[in-house]
Amino acid sequence: METTFTRRAALGTALAAVGSSALGLAPLNSLRPTARPDPSSERVGGAASVVRAFSLRGQVSCALMDPETGAVLDAYAPEMELPPASVTKALTAAYGLQKLGRDFQFLTSLSLQGRVTNGTLLGDIILTGSADPTLHTDDLVNFAKALQKTGVKAVKGRLLIVDNGFPYLREIDNGQLPQANYNPAIAGVNLNLNRVQFEWARQAGGGYDLTMSAPGRIYRPKIPSIGMRVEERNGPSYGYQHTPEREQWSVQRSALGKDAGRWLPARNPRRYAGEAFQVICAEMGIELPSPTIVQGQHPEAVLAVTIAQKKSPPYHEIAKSMLKLSTNLTAEVIGLTASRAPNLRQSAEALSQFAQAHGMRGAVVDHSGLSDQSRLTAGGLAMFMAWQHRNGLADLLKPKILRHKGKPMAGVDLRVKTGTLNFVSSLSGYLTYQGKSLGFAILTADLAQRGKVKGRENPPGVKGWEARSRSLQYALLREWLGHLR
Known part of the structure; x- marks a missing residue:
């Protein structure tokens, strides 16, 4: 059996060979004959003809690898560093598999500390999170029902929202527009992917009824600390001001039309979740105080009695959904939980080190790919995919249909992660035909x-x-299918 050291060396040597051939020093080791590249060109193998035919404006980098042998079958500018966009999530998913395991679950709990006298809790209610990215308003409804069963109708104490020391990020990437709900805050308690529902309804007099809520299947609690106002202005469409106690939005009147709604990011996620729970309880006849945020562990939590818990689905289900829907919050939570780093910078460094140990070249600055400051190479990414082929990553990736002239290509199993930013597009995964799989990576950008x-x-x-x-x-994937037939 091949040792880890030998396998890593083989992969590294193979990619190094591609780098040399890309400069015209030697042809690629391809399963089909390829012409010797022009010494002045970086075009190599079958990929070169496809890239040349499309003449895409900007930069193109790609590589195809055999996970069984470590051979580089085809490549084009494989050492060019480009932003990977959401393909970063494939690295994060593999990182979580190794550090957390397939069956890891996030846990959110509701506890009481004190005693109940005549329906009044003389003590605290404690909502403790572990950054569960699947926490939903309906889960808070279940917590409120559990509290209702205890007979508590009022609290002479506090409603504590405890994050257990999970890092707080006001946003993932500071280069995004304020209304980008795919750029949310991250905290130890995350509700509805930290998105608040903004809805507007036109009044007869020309004004608008505005609501900011955390909708569930039954309850739609309005959030007191998140406000919205309509302003007459030329732009921008949305404005935002933030304090630890309140979030104030404004919207350009001309941006509103008929009655509608959209999700906006909630940047005080722990307060957002606490107020949603407070409002739900009020609708059930339970009066709670405004939430108090506790950073770190609550020192007296060991004295509390847990009355309800919410366990997330197992990690492999969360990661599969994250890769399918490309949810940035989930990716950042997975990465921060797996690394246990105190901030995003150090956590991204830990992810980069993990990926580099498995063939990756370059580095990432987050776990989701939202920032355009990450830089990876297609050669290194294809090598990483080759390493992860037997570690379960392929099972988490989204299946796609490979078509030719509009018709599905029979017998082909394609598992991919896509990535998109403005003028950045990436694709990586596994191409399988009749049981034989190849790992690939394609990065394009017009920087x-x-x-x-x-x-x-x-x-x-x-x-x-x-x-x-x-x-x-x-087109590259169809070209590369020839290596499997």
Whole structure:
């Protein structure tokens, strides 16, 4: 059996060989004959002809690897460093598998400390989180029902929201627009992916009824500390001000149309969850005080009696959903939980070190890929996929249909993670045919154009560029299928 040291050396040597051939020093070791590349060109193997045919504006880097042998079968500029976007989540998912395990579960609990006299709790109610990314308003309803069964109708004490020392992030990436709900806060208690529902209804006189709520299946608690006002202005569409006690939004009147709603990020997530629970309890006839945030562990929690718990689904289900829906909050929670680092910078460094130990080249600055400051190589990413092939990552990736002329290609199993930022598009995963699998990575970007439109929603030209990049990526996969037949 091949040792870990030997396998790693083989993979590294293979990629190094591609780097040399990309400079015209030697042809690739491909399963099909390839012409010797021009010494002045970085085009190598079958991928070169596909990239040349598309002439995509910007940069293209790709690599194809055999996980069984470590051989690089095809590549184009494999050492070019580009932003991976949400393909970063594949690294994070593998990291969580190793550090947390398939069956790991997040736990949120509701406890009482004190005694109950004539329906009044003389003490504290404690909601303790572990950063569960699946916590939902309906879970708070279940907690409120458990509290109702104790006979408590009022509290002479505190409602404590305890984060158990989990790092608090006001946002993942400070380069995003304020209304970007995919750039939420992260904390030890996360409700509804830390998104608040903003709804507006036009009044007869031309004004609007505005609500900010945490909707569930039955209850839609309004959140007192998150406000919204309509303003007459030329722009921007949304404005935001933040304090530890209150979040104040404003919206451009012309941005509102008919009655509708949208999710906005909640940047005080622990207060958001605490107020949602407070309002739900009030609707059930239980009066609670406003929430008090406890950073770290509550020193007297050992004296409390747990009356309800919510366990998350097992890790492998959470990771699979995260990869399918590309939820940034879930990725950051997984990474921070797995690393146990005190902040995002150190946690991202730990993820980078893990990935580098398994073939990755470059480094990431978060766990979700939301920042465009991460830089990876397609060669290193394909190598990482090769290493993770037997570790269960393929089972977590989203299945996709590979088509040719609009028709599904029979016998092909494609598992991928996609990534998209403005003028950045990436694709990585496994291409399988008749039981034989190959790991691949494709990174594309027009960094010059991205720099011109940064901070804009849906900038002109981005949809067309992304569509052309996707077409290039799937053309490469069809080309690479020849290595499996």
